[in-house]
Structures are given as C-alpha cells and as structure tokens.
Amino acid sequence: MKTILVIGGAGYIGSQMVKLLLTTGCHVVTLDNLSHGYRDAVLGGDFVLGDLANRTELEHLFTRYTFAGVMHFASFIEVGESVRDPGKYYQNNVACTLNLLDTMVAHGCPPFIFSSTAAIFGEPQYVPLDEAHPKQPINPYGRSKWMIEQILTDYDRAYGLKSTCLRYFNAAGADPEGHLGERHDPETHLIPLVLQAASGRRSQITVFGQDYETPDGTCIRDYIHVYDLCQVHLLALEQLLTGKPSVVYNLGNGSGFSVKQVIEMAKEVTGRDIPVVLGQRRSGDPARLVADSTLARQVLGWQPQYADLATIIAHAWQWERRHFKR
Ligand code: UDP
Secondary structure, eight states: OOOOETTTTTSSSHHHHHHHHHHOEEEEEEOOOOOOOOOOOOOOOOOOOOOOOOOHHHHHHHHHOOOOOEOOOOOOOOOOHHHHHHHHHHHIIIIIIHHHHHHHTTTTOEEEEEEEGGGGOOSSSSBBBBBTSSSOSSSHHHHHHHHHHHHHHHHHHHOOEEEEEESSSSSOOOOSSOOOOOSSSSSSHHHHHHHEEEHHHOOOOEEEESSSSSTTOEEOEEEEEEHHHHHHHHHHHHHHHHHHEEEEEESSSSSOHHHHHHHHHHHHHHOEEEEEEEOOOOOTTTEEBBBBHHHHHHHHHOOOOOOOHHHHHHHHHHHHHTTTTT
C-alpha cells in the first residue's frame, strides 16, 4: 500500500484530498499545525500535529514513514495580508517549503504535488491564461508561490526531485457528500461570504468595484470545484509515479463569472434574499482571470465532474446549512 503525505490535510482543500485518497486505498498521513485547519476535517489515516518550520520534526516524520508521494497544501493564501506582512508569507510559503524540499531530497525525492496559484501571473496580458503566460506576480503571496515553482525547476535539475505544480484559479464548492467545506477564519472568499449573507450569518455582501472593464463592471473569475481540483491531484500523482517528467498545469473550468453573476446564481440556488452593498475596488484584483486548462485535460485526461457554477454553489450551500445549522 502506498503512503502519501498530505501537508495541510486539515484545511479546506487538503481535507478533501485526504478523503479522496482514502477512497483509493492509500495509506494517508496528514501533517498539519492546525493554525488554520481543523482536526475533525481529517477523516482518516494518521494525523501528525507538526510544523514545516521544524526541520527536526520533519526529519523524524520522513524516517518514520516511507512516502510514495507528497502533496503540499499548507500555505497562507490572503493577498491583502501578504502585502501588509510579507515576512509572514515568505517565511511560511517559501522558507518552510524549502525545509520540506530539503528533507525530501535527503529521503529519496518522492514525487511532489505543489499547490500553486493563478496569482503568479499578475495582471493578465491575455485571457484565457495558459501555462506559458508571463509570470509577473503583483503581491507577495503570488511571488511566494512563483519562487517555489522556480526552486522546483532547480531541484529537479540538480537533485532529480519530480514535481507537478497545480495553479488553482478560484477553488470553490464543498464536499459533494456534505462532510467537508470551507471554514476559513476570517473568510475572504466570495462564494462562502455570499452564502453567509444568504444564511444570515452575515448581514450583507459587499461587491468590490463595479467599474472594471467587464460587461457588468464587476470582476470575472473562473470557479473550480474543490472535488475536481483534488481529482487532478490524483491524476498528477499517478503520472509522476509512472516516471513522467515535472510539469505545471493551470486549473479552472475555462468559463468566467462576474461577482454579480455569482450573487444572482446564489440567490437562485438558495432561494434566499442576499443583501448587496456596492463598495470600492479591492487592491490587487485583476478584472478577469480565466484558465486555459487544455493541457490538464489532454495530458491527464482530466474531466471536471462539477463544472457548472450552480452545482458548485449548491454544494457550498449544503455545507453552510448543515455545518452552521441554518
Ligand atoms: N469579492 C467581492 N466581495 C467580497 C469578496 C470578494 O466582491 O466580499 C470579489 C473579489 O474582488 C474578486 C472575486 O470576488 O473579484 C473573487 O474573490 P475571492 O477573494 O473569492 O478570490 P480571488 O479571486 O481573490 O482569489
């Protein structure tokens, strides 16, 4: 039985990944410091409370287990916070990841799946964005992820560490079976915030800017279901395990929805009123981010199962209602 290490397996995407890996019969080990994750979100396998900042702990972990693959979800993800406190982002997202990579090199270079982001591209020069789009991140969060992508290229060349970088566009939705969902604190993402406004946990949703160069003036994003994202991780891991070279993929559904369209869809799905306030632009938001995921579809044979926005929102709504008893 293969043993897979999931770092950040108690978080929003990591916990969904642990659940999916368990269905494939893998032995899953979750490493999480529970700074942002929840112990009860880890539905099986071994749980290790620990931190990538601690190299001795990492050394023990890699001595105790022989990992067939490693997936890394444990990053800080708030763009605004990364601008205010870049040290926190470079420390966690870069320095801690380096600790991990060096430990992996010392333990036989297991294949590595890295959670990257559309934020590495910065302001789009064309849309949809393919893998070759220039990388000019405009905030420390995006730069921290782009640094690791470049470091991975060097580690492959020098040490033979094989990796797949998965550049998520807007991860959204919840476990289709309703057991897991988004529990960020504070929450900054559009869909959970809109649903909190629908359920009454929040009084309103603020639309950040209506003067963008888009048909309705609000920002357009490409929302991808968290389950579909995890499916790509599985496919990517299988490819690396068969000895395929390192690779990067952009991951989205290829269709963009504006903030206003998301709110309208949420009204339809929930049947609830959603109070909306029109606010100022949030700094660092490009007008339009849509993925060209042709490569992932062609090379990995990836087929998203929950590509439509209504289903993505319905699953997130199911979680909001069940978990928060609304
Ligand atoms: N957004 C908004 N109000 C909110 C949160 C987000 O209008 O309370 C907008 C945000 O400006 C962006 C889109 O919704 O255009 C998606 O933002 P989110 O933070 O979910 O993801 P991001 O695109 O930043 O990764």
